[in-house]
Amino acid sequence: MGVPKRKVSKARQGERRAHLAIGAPPLVECDHCHELKRAHHVCPTCGYYNGREAVSVEPATPGEGQR
Numbered sequence: 001m002g003v004p005k006r007k008v009s010k011a012r013q014g015e016r017r018a019h020l021a022i023g024a025p026p027l028v029e030c031d032h033c034h035e036l037k038r039a040h041h042v043c044p045t046c047g048y049y050n051g052r053e054a055v056s057v058e059p060a061t062p063g064e065g066q067r
Helices: 012-017
Strands: 026-029 036-038
Touching: none
Parallel strands: none
Antiparallel strands: 026 036
């Protein structure tokens, strides 16, 4: 079993983890409403996925959720 012979310094540890940063998810254009959405996900704006309505989305009324 592999066991480290010496302690890994913070600099070397940082060099190894330099490529582990999380980037922004790739966005694609919705075929129905042409808004940006995540690939292979239901559009949060119109509720369509793969050319059909998957989720019914109600229009937000102004002032909803505000006191």
